[in-house]
Each structure stands twice: as structure tokens, then as C-alpha cells.
Amino acid sequence: MDVHSLTLLVEILDAGNLSEAARRLKMSRANVSYHLINLEKSIGLQLVRRTTRRVEPTEIGLKLYEHGRTIQNALLAANESVSTLGQSLQGRVRLSVPSGYGQIVMSDWLIEFRRQYPGIVLDVIFENRVEDLLRDEVDIAVRVMSDPPQNLVARDLGPVRYVACASSAYAEQHGMPVRLEDLRTAPLITSAVVGRQLRVAAYLHDDRHEVLLEPGLISENFLFLRKAILAALGVGIVPDYVVQEDIIRGDVVTALDQWRLSIFGTHMYMLYMPNRHHTRATLTFIEFMLDKAHSAGRR
Structure with a gap:
């Protein structure tokens, strides 16, 4: 042999x-x-x-x-x-990130990494499909989930907190959900998985509840969902980072704040194969992203 x-x-x-x-x-x-x-x-x-x-x-x-x-x-x-002896750090990192988190949270991190390591090529795919995690051409995938696959290395990038929210104009005209059950009848703006009934998991202390949702506007593009929320089309159920700046400015208000809401998972994970060779470029990228998540308070 x-x-x-x-x-x-x-x-x-x-x-x-x-x-x-x-x-x-x-x-x-x-x-x-x-x-x-x-x-x-x-x-x-x-x-x-x-x-x-x-x-x-x-x-x-x-x-x-x-x-x-x-x-x-x-x-x-x-x-x-x-x-690479005597050379600056070089290589290529192919990364798959969720469309919302990737554009709203990670884009500034990726730009900073590229400036710091100009010899490393970043190849970034914005997508949400979980079945693409194991594609061989992807070095690292970032995904929202509660329980990462056992056959992958999962590095925690921090919790994902969903909020029920609406524009100030919508809240003033229509009011906001007061009870969890009010989400059943509210005109909802959120994301969903095609062919799967949408449920929101809600946690209050040690109690867990589920509510079936019937959204009126559905998209995987969280930037579009944010625009729809600001346009007063209804109540959004989105990750907090989607509307964080709008909440700070007072353009968006939240409801049901005593509940911890979740649709697709409770944490954001950086996933990669445990037995695949990782180049210095890939390892440097992994540590850079973990450090940025920690500094941003997401870990």
C-alpha cells in the first residue's frame, strides 16, 4: 500500500x-x-x-x-x-452565508478582512438553502439552526433573536399584537421555507409555545422584508439585526418583548468539514470571524 x-x-x-x-x-x-x-x-x-x-x-x-x-x-x-515561504498570506476562501445575516451583519466584516488580507481571495455566496452545506466547493457555511449536524465542526457566532415589530406609523394606526395568539390574525411579514407550514416557537421562562403563522408577505430577502415593514404593510417577524438601527431611531417598534421568538433556529453557526485540510487563509478567516462576532457581542 x-x-x-x-x-x-x-x-x-x-x-x-x-x-x-x-x-x-x-x-x-x-x-x-x-x-x-x-x-x-x-x-x-x-x-x-x-x-x-x-x-x-x-x-x-x-x-x-x-x-x-x-x-x-x-x-x-x-x-x-x-x-508561501516569505510571502504575505495568500489563498482563497469560498464562503456561503445567509442572505440577511450576510448582507446586514457580515458584509462590513468581510470588507475589513479583505482590506487586512489583500492576498486572500474571498468568494462569497449569499444563499439560505441548508442542503448546500456539504457542497465540496464551499469551505465554510454560515447558517441559522438550533442543533448543528454532528458530522460538521460548528463554531457558534451567537444567538439569533427574532422580534415581532412594525413601523411606528403602522403601530399608531392598527396597534400591535398584545398576546402571542394575535400573530395568527395579524398581517405578517416574514421568511418561510417553501412547502413547509410556518411555525414560530415562543419561549417564556421555561415554557415553550408554538403558533401557526399565515404570512401575507414572504421572502428570503431580509432587506426587502425590512422595506415592507417600514412601509407599514404589517407586523414583521424577523431577526433583530434586520431592524436594529430602525428601532434605535424610533422608526420601528416591537411587541411581545417578554417572549423569545424563533423560526429557523436559535443560533448562528459557522460550519466546516472536520477532516478537510484547511489552508492558512481559511484558518485565518475562521478566527477573524469569531473575533468579530465576539467583539460585536453576538457570541
Whole structure:
């Protein structure tokens, strides 16, 4: 068994199937399959289970994968140390962030990071789809959730606090919700998951309640939702950072402040793969973001 064989096994299992592994390795599928079969023959054990769509490791395959990943990461780190010797920090970080949090909270942090580290390329995607977390071209994903996946490293960026709010003009003309149940009939402005019934979880001390919502205006774009709230179209249920400045100015007022509201999750997490090699650029970015979240009081 050689290093090349181990790293080939890592690439196959990371890709999930032989065709994708062949594409990444710029080899033919038959060639990848040939090398895998030879590796299994040399060991005398089956390393992966093949289905029509995926390959999954056997117990011994998983152990060899972990060794191969460690070796691959060490080689990548050694190559990076040599190639960047005497140079300023360089590299590329591909980041996936929620549209609202990314634009309203993180954009200034990202600009500051780019100024501080001009040699690092930031490739930022603004999206909200959770199923994209494990896409291989993304180094780091920032997402709202209550319980992060066990197979990912989750760094806490702080709590997400939802508020029930409306413009001062709307509150003066229509009044604000007084009871939690009033949210059922109020003209609501919020975000939702397509095809899923929207519920707001509300916590008061140790008591948890749920209320089904029927919003009149729905969007994943929180900047648009903020405009709709300021236009007095109804009562918004949005994260506090969306309308924080408007509340300070008095343009927006809140209701049900005794309740802790949540729709998609209670915390913002920075997520990344535990066994993937992280470049100096990526590690520097992670620590920079954690420090900014701490300084902003979000951690």
C-alpha cells in the first residue's frame, strides 16, 4: 500500500461515487475503478460498498480513509508552507452565508478582512438553502439552526433573536399584537421555507409555545422584508439585526418583548468539514470571524 492509493481512496469516498471522483481527479471512471480494485486486492478486504448511486466505506475502509485523510492534510500543509515561504498570506476562501445575516451583519466584516488580507481571495455566496452545506466547493457555511449536524465542526457566532415589530406609523394606526395568539390574525411579514407550514416557537421562562403563522408577505430577502415593514404593510417577524438601527431611531417598534421568538433556529453557526485540510487563509478567516462576532457581542 502506498500514499497514492490511500489518497485515491480518500478522493473516492469524499466524492461519493466513482464518476465524481474521476471528474475531480481528471481520470477515467474505469481507471479509478481499476486502482480501487487493485488496492482492495492488495489488502485482501473490501474497502467500499458500491450501490448504483454511491460508494460507502466498510469498517476497514473507514479506518484507512482516516489515515489517508491525515496523510493528505499533512502533505497539503507541507506544500503550502513551502510555497508561501516569505510571502504575505495568500489563498482563497469560498464562503456561503445567509442572505440577511450576510448582507446586514457580515458584509462590513468581510470588507475589513479583505482590506487586512489583500492576498486572500474571498468568494462569497449569499444563499439560505441548508442542503448546500456539504457542497465540496464551499469551505465554510454560515447558517441559522438550533442543533448543528454532528458530522460538521460548528463554531457558534451567537444567538439569533427574532422580534415581532412594525413601523411606528403602522403601530399608531392598527396597534400591535398584545398576546402571542394575535400573530395568527395579524398581517405578517416574514421568511418561510417553501412547502413547509410556518411555525414560530415562543419561549417564556421555561415554557415553550408554538403558533401557526399565515404570512401575507414572504421572502428570503431580509432587506426587502425590512422595506415592507417600514412601509407599514404589517407586523414583521424577523431577526433583530434586520431592524436594529430602525428601532434605535424610533422608526420601528416591537411587541411581545417578554417572549423569545424563533423560526429557523436559535443560533448562528459557522460550519466546516472536520477532516478537510484547511489552508492558512481559511484558518485565518475562521478566527477573524469569531473575533468579530465576539467583539460585536453576538457570541
